Amino acid sequence: VYYNGAYYPTLAEALKGVYMSSPQSTAKVYCKPDADVGALTHGHVADDLIIYGNGAKVSGGEGDLEIDTYKYDRSTGNQSATGTYLDKDLTVKVFDLDGIAAWGQRNTAHTVNLFFENCKNMDRIYFTNGNNQEGKINISLDGCSFDADNGSHANTSVYSNASGDITIKNTTFKNISVGLNINHKSAGVQNITIENCTFEDCALA
Numbered sequence: 001v002y003y004n005g006a007y008y009p010t011l012a013e014a015l016k017g018v019y020m021s022s023p024q025s026t027a028k029v030y031c032k033p034d035a036d037v038g039a040l041t042h043g044h045v046a047d048d049l050i051i052y053g054n055g056a057k058v059s060g061g062e063g064d065l066e067i068d069t070y071k072y073d074r075s076t077g078n079q080s081a082t083g084t085y086l087d088k089d090l091t092v093k094v095f096d097l098d099g100i101a102a103w104g105q106r107n108t109a110h111t112v113n114l115f116f117e118n119c120k121n122m123d124r125i126y127f128t129n130g131n132n133q134e135g136k137i138n139i140s141l142d143g144c145s146f147d148a149d150n151g152s153h154a155n156t157s158v159y160s161n162a163s164g165d166i167t168i169k170n171t172t173f174k175n176i177s178v179g180l181n182i183n184h185k186s187a188g189v190q191n192i193t194i195e196n197c198t199f200e201d202c203a204l205a
Helices: 011-021
Strands: 027-030 049-057 064-066 090-098 101-105 112-117 125-128 137-142 145-147 156-160 164-169 172-174 178-182 190-195 198-200
Touching: 011 027, 011 049, 101 112, 112 125, 125 137, 137 156, 156 164, 178 190
Parallel strands: 027 049, 049 090, 064 101, 090 112, 101 125, 112 137, 125 156, 137 164, 145 172, 156 178, 164 190, 172 198
Antiparallel strands: none
16 A cells, blocks of 8 residues: 555555644555455544555455544554544545445544545445534445445444435445435434435345
């Protein structure tokens, strides 16, 4: 995995490198084509980010980009009680990376924009906002897939109880108990757009 002149053996380590570099513009991470980029659980993201997956695969863990759940210290790249939560609005784009996910328990009012394109067998996108109900979450999926038989979370593929726009196009859901679990619990509006999606053997558990 390549970022800013350095090579990392896993996506998890590259994400730590991004965070510790305190990027002033959008960070761009490139995965080796069709590579195994390793296990990933709660890979912390707090900066604008584009991941070019190039057909690579996250091969273990929960597969998730973690956003706005924990306080982190940029000098160490680790969680810290004296660190900071998300401190700005955020845009994350992921292209052609299989097995990826996004997760967070919101603590700030910043807007989070998530874009996933052509990501197959994604684990899940799951955001709750019990600690701060003001932060919007905008989610866009295009050409993605969730399949419980191939590593996707079997219970729910997309969950958000925050305000924001959720747009899902050309995406398939297979063997998922609740493919879209939309449970708006905030002031404001949650807009849902679903276009040309397929649900196969869902809602059976």
